[in-house]
Amino acid sequence: MKRIRSNHSNLLNYFIHDKRDLSPAYVRGCEKFLKEISAKLQASSFKHQAPAGLPEVEKKIKKHLTPIKSYYIR
Numbered sequence: 135m136k137r138i139r140s141n142h143s144n145l146l147n148y149f150i151h152d153k154r155d156l157s158p159a160y161v162r163g164c165e166k167f168l169k170e171i172s173a174k175l176q177a178s179s180f181k182h183q184a185p186a187g188l189p190e191v192e193k194k195i196k197k198h199l200t201p202i203k204s205y206y207i208r
Contacts, residue, residue, distance in 0.1 A: 136155075137155060137156070137157060138151050138155045138156055140156055140157065140160045142159075142160060142163055145164055145167070147160070148160070148161065148164040
């Protein structure tokens with residue numbers, strides 16, 4: 135079968151064609167890119183998560199916040 139010509143900055147052929155019909159360099163590049171994206175997403179999903187069950191902290195924060203009152207101008 136004829137090899138599929140692929141633009142290395144486009145992932146479409148990686149998903150719609152059989153890997154045997156694509157160039158090995160193109161397949162390696164796509165797999166490397168997808169692994170990098172996966173690693174970045176997994177790393178970012180563990181950041182900035184607040185610990186659960188801190189009612190004391192919530193009470194302190196609410197205590198220091200003052201409610202904003204709405205005044206009507208007549």
